[in-house]
Amino acid sequence: MTDTKDTWFKSWFNTQDYLDLYKHRDSHDASKLVSLIFSNINIPKGSNVLDLACGSGRHSVFFAKKGMFVTGIDLSAFLIKQANLQLENEFLHYKDKLKFEIRDMREIKHVNEFELVVNLFSSFGYFKDDNENEQVIRSISKALKPAGYFVIDFLNREKLINTLVPYDIKRTDGKYIVQVRKIEDGFVEKEILIFRNSDASTDYPVLNHFNERIRLYSLEDFRKMFTHNGLNIINTFGNYDGSIFVKNSSERLIIFAHKP
Ligand SMILES: C[S@@+](CC[C@H](N)C(=O)[O-])C[C@H]1O[C@@H](n2cnc3c(N)ncnc32)[C@H](O)[C@@H]1O
Numbered sequence: 001m002t003d004t005k006d007t008w009f010k011s012w013f014n015t016q017d018y019l020d021l022y023k024h025r026d027s028h029d030a031s032k033l034v035s036l037i038f039s040n041i042n043i044p045k046g047s048n049v050l051d052l053a054c055g056s057g058r059h060s061v062f063f064a065k066k067g068m069f070v071t072g073i074d075l076s077a078f079l080i081k082q083a084n085l086q087l088e089n090e091f092l093h094y095k096d097k098l099k100f101e102i103r104d105m106r107e108i109k110h111v112n113e114f115e116l117v118v119n120l121f122s123s124f125g126y127f128k129d130d131n132e133n134e135q136v137i138r139s140i141s142k143a144l145k146p147a148g149y150f151v152i153d154f155l156n157r158e159k160l161i162n163t164l165v166p167y168d169i170k171r172t173d174g175k176y177i178v179q180v181r182k183i184e185d186g187f188v189e190k191e192i193l194i195f196r197n198s199d200a201s202t203d204y205p206v207l208n209h210f211n212e213r214i215r216l217y218s219l220e221d222f223r224k225m226f227t228h229n230g231l232n233i234i235n236t237f238g239n240y241d242g243s244i245f246v247k248n249s250s251e252r253l254i255i256f257a258h259k260p
Pocket of ligand 1: 052
């Protein structure tokens with residue numbers, strides 16, 4: 001891989017391997033989170049929704065099914081291609097309500113446009129510099145209309161630190177995947193090694209090597225970033241079933257914020 005460790009997200013998410021590794025993060029999982037969102041905010045049909053770091057659009061389509069006009073933005077050309085392919089197939093019925101764009105989340109320029117912005121499934125904290133991560137929150141706040149909502153679904157730092165599995169090996173789709181994890185300097189870092197059989201040109205297996213690195217922001221860190229940027233936290237949840245957020249044990253940190 002030619003990307004440096006600081007730009008790991010450009011290579012890893014641009015692969016089928018990413019979709020294969022996280023295949024349990026499917027449309028059923030997405031529908032649960034979108035239901036949780038609509039049980040807790042009230043925006044009219046025809047509202048504009050920004051799915052920031054939308055991946056292959058698995059949540060975007062459920063927002064469209066709820067009658068929203070959805071813009072999905074993601075840096076990965078591969079995942080946006082998957083989203084656009086689905087627009088011609090499974091998502092066809094909602095084609096007039098969905099558009100997908102390849103763009104860096106640091107470069108969103110929308111102002112006062114959305115009733116709802118979402119950032120789902122740990123799609124934040126990818127940049128080494130805190131200012132760069134906070135810049136994303138600033139852009140989200142600007143992109144929201146007054147009285148708009150922002151929902152972020154992030155990992156729960158405490159639970160992750162307390163239960164970190166240093167490494168595991170799994171076999172899936174004919175590949176062996178080794179994941180090595182550590183916490184360092186406030187980040188969770190993962191090395192992902194994927195071994196697959198070569199296409200007969202050699203007897204040796206082919207190895208692909210990727211990294212993941214996410215800044216471990218806590219609820220209090222988010223509160224500070226949100227307050228600096230004109231967003232008020234109105235609710236938190238610890239899982240997609242709507243259970244309350246408990247710092248030491250919740251799977252997820254799901255935050256609902258409001259722009260006054
Ligand atoms: C963990 S995935 C989640 C994708 C999607 N929200 C989902 O739940 O399926 C993180 C996503 O962030 C995107 N991403 C990473 N860096 C980005 C950046 N700088 N700007 C925009 N999107 C980015 C990746 O391409 C990937 O689709």
